[in-house]
Amino acid sequence: MNVGDLLDARVLGPDGAALGVVVDVRLALEVVDEPEGGPGAGEDREEAGHDAPLSAHARRDAVGGARLVGLLVGPRGAGSFHGYERTDVRSPWPIPQLVRRRHRGTFLVRWEDVASVEADPAADPSADDAKPRLRLAPGYDELPAGLG
Amino acid sequence: MTSDARERIVDARLHLLGRQVLDADGEPVGAVDDLALAGPEGAGAEAGREAHIDAILVGPVLATRLFGGRVPDSRLPRIAWDDVGHVGTAVELTVPSDRLDAVWVERWVRDRLIARIPGGRHDPEAEE
Helix, strand or coil, X not given: CEHHHHCCCEEECCCCCEEEEEEEEEEEEEECCCCCCCCCCCHHHCCCCCCCCHHHHCCCEEEXXXXXXXXXXXXXXXXXXXXXXXXXXXXXXXXXXXXXXXXXXXXXXXXXXXXXXXXXXXXXXXXXXXXXXXXXXXXXXCEECCCX | XXXXXXXXXXXXXXXHCCCEEECCXXXXXXXCCEEEEECHHHCECCCCCCCEEEEXXXXXXXXXXXXXXCCCHHHCCEEEHHHEEEECCCEEEXXXXXXXXXXXXXXXXXXXXXXXXXXXXXCCCCCC
């Protein structure tokens, strides 16, 4: 299974109700110590305010494993995210505000709450890039989608 | 932050897919086209079970972007996630590209075609 298979797949609730599509896949990268404490360790950029250029937030971490945390499910399809709705970036007005409005209702489900990934009967079976269909487990949690 | 200090939370589409992959020398290898998931102990990823990124898939996806369809996974060159050193605006590897299967086309062209052109073995960036 690839991340690309999951993206844009339809998501159903435990009762079969359509909840939306997978708009992104959330991962947790294990951050490891730099052997020599190299540049861009991240901490020195924390003081950059919310209105600082995005590049000031750019981090470069030495990483270890990458764990699959969950899926971001959006009710209105992927569209173009630009990431605004998952950060607290406010400018340039009004683009973040409009993108956020379009993606209201996007939530995070933990991968543990995904009950099955199966072939989508609604998809054209002859299509090579047919997306699977995801069903969530009963009692799944809708977590906030923000990246924090 | 929603994570503790030892983890960095990223979204695949936002932070990884399409990013440039650089080898240990800073040479571009390709772009992240897809990420392969795997379960524990090398098993396949399953819904609801613990899963992690096993490999970066880089490869000739331009044709499928233009014409649709998809390249079978077996034809997409893989770079093991273990070879990833840093993730920033680019994905930086800890191995030189000569050791990667992902750039075999480039290596083949260099050794079989370019090297046969007179002067083709000269490295203009090499120190005299």
